[in-house]
Amino acid sequence: MQPHTGLTxxxxxxxxxxxxxxxxxxxxxxxxxxxSLLSEARGAQDYAGEAYVLCxxxxxxxxxxxxxxxxxxxxxxxxxxxxxxLRALESRCLNALGLASARTGRLDxxxxxxxxxxxxxxxxxxxxxxxxxxxxxxxxxxxxxxHALALELYxxxxxxxxxxxxxxxKVDSLRGVIxxxxxxxxxxxxxxxxxxxxxxxxKMGFKSIMWQLRYSQAMLxxxxxxxxxxxxxxxxxxxxxxxxxxxxxxxVMRTLLGQCYLNLADYDRAYTELSKGEHLAQAIGTLxxxxxAKRHLAKLFEIQGDLPMALEYLKSxxxxxxxxxxxxxxxxxxxxxxxxxxxxQRREQKTKEQDRQALAATQAVLExxxxxxxxxxxxxxxxxxxxxxxxxxxxxxxxxxxxxQRAPFLGLILADIDDLRSVxxxxxxxxxxxxxxxxxxxIQKVTQEQDFIGRMNGDEFMVLVSSLSNAEQLEGLVRRLxxxxxxxxxxxxxxxxxxxxLGYVIAPEDGADIATLHQNAELALRQAKQKSGLWxxxxxxxxxxxxxxxxxxxxxxxxxxxxEQFSLHYQGQYHMCSRTLAGFECLVRWQHxxxxxxxxxxxxxxxxxxxxxxxxxxxxxxxxxxxxxxxxLAELGLSISVNVSPLEFSQxxxxxxxxxxxxxxxxxxxxxxxxxxxxxxxxxxxxxxTVSHQLRCLGVQVAMDDFGTGYSSLNVLKEFPLEELKIDRxxxxxxxxxxxxxxxxxxxxxxxxxxxxxxxxxxVAEGVETEEQCEILQELGCDKVxxxxxxxxxxxxxxxxxxxxxxxxxxxxxxx
Numbered sequence: 001m002q003p004h005t006g007l008t009x010x011x012x013x014x015x016x017x018x019x020x021x022x023x024x025x026x027x028x029x030x031x032x033x034x035x036s037l038l039s040e041a042r043g044a045q046d047y048a049g050e051a052y053v054l055c056x057x058x059x060x061x062x063x064x065x066x067x068x069x070x071x072x073x074x075x076x077x078x079x080x081x082x083x084x085x086l087r088a089l090e091s092r093c094l095n096a097l098g099l100a101s102a103r104t105g106r107l108d109x110x111x112x113x114x115x116x117x118x119x120x121x122x123x124x125x126x127x128x129x130x131x132x133x134x135x136x137x138x139x140x141x142x143x144x145x146x147h148a149l150a151l152e153l154y155x156x157x158x159x160x161x162x163x164x165x166x167x168x169x170k171v172d173s174l175r176g177v178i179x180x181x182x183x184x185x186x187x188x189x190x191x192x193x194x195x196x197x198x199x200x201x202x203k204m205g206f207k208s209i210m211w212q213l214r215y216s217q218a219m220l221x222x223x224x225x226x227x228x229x230x231x232x233x234x235x236x237x238x239x240x241x242x243x244x245x246x247x248x249x250x251x252v253m254r255t256l257l258g259q260c261y262l263n264l265a266d267y268d269r270a271y272t273e274l275s276k277g278e279h280l281a282q283a284i285g286t287l288x289x290x291x292x293a294k295r296h297l298a299k300l301f302e303i304q305g306d307l308p309m310a311l312e313y314l315k316s317x318x319x320x321x322x323x324x325x326x327x328x329x330x331x332x333x334x335x336x337x338x339x340x341x342x343x344x345q346r347r348e349q350k351t352k353e354q355d356r357q358a359l360a361a362t363q364a365v366l367e368x369x370x371x372x373x374x375x376x377x378x379x380x381x382x383x384x385x386x387x388x389x390x391x392x393x394x395x396x397x398x399x400x401x402x403x404x405q406r407a408p409f410l411g412l413i414l415a416d417i418d419d420l421r422s423v424x425x426x427x428x429x430x431x432x433x434x435x436x437x438x439x440x441x442x443i444q445k446v447t448q449e450q451d452f453i454g455r456m457n458g459d460e461f462m463v464l465v466s467s468l469s470n471a472e473q474l475e476g477l478v479r480r481l482x483x484x485x486x487x488x489x490x491x492x493x494x495x496x497x498x499x500x501x502l503g504y505v506i507a508p509e510d511g512a513d514i515a516t517l518h519q520n521a522e523l524a525l526r527q528a529k530q531k532s533g534l535w536x537x538x539x540x541x542x543x544x545x546x547x548x549x550x551x552x553x554x555x556x557x558x559x560x561x562x563x564e565q566f567s568l569h570y571q572g573q574y575h576m577c578s579r580t581l582a583g584f585e586c587l588v589r590w591q592h593x594x595x596x597x598x599x600x601x602x603x604x605x606x607x608x609x610x611x612x613x614x615x616x617x618x619x620x621x622x623x624x625x626x627x628x629x630x631x632x633l634a635e636l637g638l639s640i641s642v643n644v645s646p647l648e649f650s651q652x653x654x655x656x657x658x659x660x661x662x663x664x665x666x667x668x669x670x671x672x673x674x675x676x677x678x679x680x681x682x683x684x685x686x687x688x689x690t691v692s693h694q695l696r697c698l699g700v701q702v703a704m705d706d707f708g709t710g711y712s713s714l715n716v717l718k719e720f721p722l723e724e725l726k727i728d729r730x731x732x733x734x735x736x737x738x739x740x741x742x743x744x745x746x747x748x749x750x751x752x753x754x755x756x757x758x759x760x761x762x763x764v765a766e767g768v769e770t771e772e773q774c775e776i777l778q779e780l781g782c783d784k785v786x787x788x789x790x791x792x793x794x795x796x797x798x799x800x801x802x803x804x805x806x807x808x809x810x811x812x813x814x815x816x
Contacts, residue, residue: 025207027060051080058096063208065247070100091120091129128166131157171200211240211249231260251281255293291320380455383440391454395514410507411465411474414521418499420459434491442484501528502536570799572791583639586624617648629665641673646680655694669699692721725756729767
């Protein structure tokens with residue numbers, strides 16, 4: 001709620017109010033603008049405007065993690081507000097003081113500030129301020145693990161925020177409800193509330209709350225071992241915390257990201273993120289995050305067999321835990337602790353008396369619990385289908401008995417719901433759960449009682465059909481099943497449609513054990529999902545051959561470098577104005593001894609998937625340096641460009657490898673350009689900036705490749721140390737005068753080039769195929785060009801003609 005305007009001009013008030021959301025989403029930028037408005041308000045002797053600006057400055061400082069400044073600005077604003085009866089601002093300043101006190105461990109002072117803020121809000125009938133105080137009091141009770149009271153206060157705050165239309169307090173209270181439910185192990189309820197909170201936070205731009213919601217989301221996924229989704233949520237939360245400059249958020253999210261990588265067995269990244277999280281948490285004094293990071297680092301070193309380091313971190317973690325425990329004791333009143341101990345003793349005595357009387361009843365409950373746990377251990381709790389372990393065991397037993405059964409065939413069907421995530425996003429997790437239950441029910445209705453149904457993971461079911469007398473019978477069952485699953489599902493008065501793909505196999509023709517059958521059914525399912533219009537696909541040997549070829553190439557990659565199967569082709573890059581040679585880009589080629597020339601689009605993803613891209617990338621770098629030395633490119637004033645994969649760029653010794661290659665071939669770094677992609681930069685902006693600065697110290701230039709095909713951020717272009725921007729060939733395909741989108745494409749291309757020049761970047765256009773494109777790019781001020789019109793990629797011996805000063809070939813053949 002905004003303050004009484006007093007003497008504030010409408011123009012100044014409007015500009016201050018405009019920054020209300022910015023202090024939450026971009027506190028650094030908001031603070032700079034607010035300092036300017038503060039000077040303006042003081043110059044005009046506008047006490048209401050001055051108090052309002054000071055209050056917002058305290059909020060910005062809080063979301064920057066700067067609690068001393070939070071207290072300072074809030075106290076100044078409170079003094080002015082009380083002097084001039086600005087009651088809404090008074091309540092808000094008291095709340096800010098409570099927040100800063102709570103974050104610095106003075107809970108008694110914080111609660112007193114919140115009670116005063118609540119009293120003022122009730123006196124003036126400000127429901128939003130009332131909600132704000134309740135939410136912050138709930139945060140304190142959550143911190144001392146009184147989750148029941150915290151949940152009650154958060155829920156009451158959410159209701160008041162809803163009534164008053166205070167979106168920020170509503171989403172903050174939802175955040176508190178979700179995290180408290182998670183801490184109370186009420187995971188399904190917490191997950192069900194997340195979509196609403198995330199949608200509202202993103203809609204309103206409340207980034208300081210968004211990273212906290214992503215933290216809760218990631219932890220919920222971790223609790224159920226959904227590691228990929230947990231990692232994605234953690235990465236999103238880290239990006240948001242980086243965007244708003246929230247140091248506490250950065251420490252928390254980096255530690256969580258390290259925990260995700262640890263669970264995924266990506267130990268290098270786990271160590272990097274956990275170390276960063278620990279150091280940042282140490283710097284800002286958030287001991288609970290420091291303790292968590294050290295606990296996970298101890299586990300990491302234990303897994304890697306470095307027991308001394310594991311013991312050192314574990315010991316440090318225990319010391320931090322002792323400090324946190326001591327701090328927690330200080331925060332709790334001695335009277336409260338005494339009452340708790342007394343109540344525990346009373347209950348223990350009462351329990352001893354009741355134990356003898358309740359022994360028989362307890363035994364019955366234990367037996368019921370045992371039966372329930374046995375069922376839960378074997379079944380999916382949501383749908384009642386067998387879980388993966390149970391299904392696997394039942395299926396293998398049935399296959400072993402197949403030869404003794406009357407039916408000579410068994411069928412295995414794999415069903416995958418393609419749109420489950422969309423259903424969850426659009427209709428909520430309860431709708432997604434209802435869809436899963438209905439899919440299982442329809443499968444059960446089509447199949448027989450003796451058939452087994454299992455749920456393999458979130459959106460995948462398996463069915464073992466044992467009542468078959470011939471293969472055609474399975475074909476008919478699959479058709480009926482597909483028809484049943486294509487029908488929409490009704491939920492809460494809505495019809496929900498979801499595409500279900502089926503892959504199926506027949507035993508023993510397609511395999512005699514469950515592992516083989518499942519693998520082949522997966523291949524068939526993949527084909528069904530890739531081919532539009534196919535709802536079900538049966539496994540064939542052709543699918544197996546495709547997968548075998550893929551696996552063979554993946555395996556052959558390991559020896560391809562040692563056996564010199566790779567070579568480099570070089571494509572010339574030309575200065576736009578003079579059309580003279582500027583350098584070369586290196587493009588790797590694989591000549592397989594049996595399969596012939598393999599497309600880079602096929603083997604590069606395989607190399608990245610297997611991790612062999614690091615070894616291949618180092619070979620490419622060294623071969624490029626060797627060829628640059630052989631051609632004396634430095635003496636000719638020419639450069640050579642090498643593409644770098646994300647995995648290479650993230651290696652701890654990447655810069656050292658580059659330096660070694662330059663030294664071994666006697667090259668200066670000024671003649672080498674390393675090309676990175678937008679996606680690579682966005683994975684870890686901080687780490688990428690550090691690596692790029694180190695490369696720049698070697699004289700090596702860094703270019704952003706394929707610009708415009710990913711997430712193009714102006715902030716990244718401004719902050720990331722780049723020398724060159726390479727515009728992707730996709731922008732050039734419409735750049736000819738007879739194309740209907742020519743005018744718009746030309747304007748867009750010109751804007752990109754002008755922007756790059758403002759940022760002092762050279763611009764290289766890729767994929768130039770016509771003289772007209774060259775002329776247009778020259779008119780737009782492009783610095784360099786490359787493409788088939790000028791020179792096609794070719795091996796070293798064919799490219800040497802360009803080094804003898806020949807002009808670019810105007811009609812170079814297109815690469816096959």
